Amino acid sequence: MGNILLGVVADDFTGASDAASFLVKEGIKTILYNGVPDRPPGGGDDLAVVIALKTRTERKDLAVSQSMEAFRWLKENGARQLYSKYCSTFDSTREGNIGPIIDAVLESYGFPYTIVAPALPVNGRTVRNGHLLVNGVPLHETHMKDHPLTPMWDSDLAELLRPQGKYPSLKIPGDVLELDRADILRIVEDFGRDKAHFVRHPGL
Numbered sequence: 623m624g625n626i627l628l629g630v631v632a633d634d635f636t637g638a639s640d641a642a643s644f645l646v647k648e649g650i651k652t653i654l655y656n657g658v659p660d661r662p663p664g665g666g667d668d669l670a671v672v673i674a675l676k677t678r679t680e681r682k683d684l685a686v687s688q689s690m691e692a693f694r695w696l697k698e699n700g701a702r703q704l705y706s707k708y709c710s711t712f713d714s715t716r717e718g719n720i721g722p723i724i725d726a727v728l729e730s731y732g733f734p735y736t737i738v739a740p741a742l743p744v745n746g747r748t749v750r751n752g753h754l755l756v757n758g759v760p761l762h763e764t765h766m767k768d769h770p771l772t773p774m775w776d777s778d779l780a781e782l783l784r785p786q787g788k789y790p791s792l793k794i795p796g797d798v799l800e801l802d803r804a805d806i807l808r809i810v811e812d813f814g815r816d817k818a819h820f821v822r823h824p825g826l
Contacts, residue, residue, distance in 0.1 A: 626663070629696030630672040631689055632707035633719065638674030640742070641707050645670045658692050662699045671696060677719055678709055679771045685719040686726050693727060704731070710742035711761065712754055713772040714782050721786025728789075735810060738779055738791070752793030753777040 628645070632638035635656060642654040651669040658673060673692045677685035693704055706727060708720045728736060739749045746757040754761045760777035761767075767774050776782055780791035792813045798806060 625666070625668045626671050626696065626699055626701040627668050628670040628703050628705060629693070629699075629701030630670065630705045630707050631692040631696070632672060632674050633678040633685075633689075633709060633723075634676060635674040637678075637707050637709060638672050641705075642670075642672045645672070658695050671699075671701065672707075677723075678713075680719065682717055682719055682722050686722050689723045690726055690730060693730070697731070708740060709772065710740045710745065710747045710754075711766050711769070711772060712740050712774060712779070712782060713786075714762070714775040715772065716785040718772070718782075718786045721783045721788075724783075725787050725789065738783065740779075749779070751795045752779050752791075754779060 627650075630638070630641050632641055638654060638656075642652045645652040651667050652672060653663050653669060654672045654674065656674050663669065663671060673696070675688055675692060677688055680688070689706070696704060704727065706723055708723075713720055724736060724738065727733065740754060741747055741749045747761075748755050748758075754774075754777045756764050756766075762774045762777050764774075766772075780793050783791050790813075792810065794806070794809070798809060801809075
């Protein structure tokens with residue numbers, strides 16, 4: 623069986639193929655599955671595994687259950703790290719799937735916090751001080767504000783996640799990222815002790 627260094631669960635095939643292509647470009651052997659496979663990956667090489675689902679606009683409970691099935695398969699097959707690949711245009715709807723899937727992963731595997739940063743620089747999408755931008759323009763000021771399925775009414779990721787998820791978000795601005803690793807972790811852990819056990823920090 624291959625040694626899975628990174629397991630990725632993507633909410634659509636386009637995002638999955640993007641993630642797989644970026645990994646391959648960096649010289650990482652990568653397997654892309656369309657749906658949860660029924661057997662372990664073959665070979666003994668170190669590799670990344672990307673699983674493409676169709677959960678971007680699926681009903682919330684189904685999106686969570688299908689995503690967790692994929693994450694369980696990855697963990698059962700030895701994945702060292704997990705990555706939830708959601709669309710870089712995000713989703714501002716209160717019933718969006720991004721927050722609930724993140725919550726489920728955190729709770730299932732006991733992760734104290736994660737990074738929420740739907741950046742895709744190759745397409746001009748970056749995150750600055752917790753806001754999602756396209757070529758420097760806040761996403762909700764672009765045509766994405768009128769997207770029929772996943773409209774963007776705000777670019778502030780913490781505000782977008784507030785109605786979707788259970789836990790508070792800590793935005794970490796650029797000047798904090800210039801501190802050393804220990805100081806950054808201290809800020810994150812202090813926030814977690816004061817506010818909640820699970821913390822998301824979209825500013826990284």
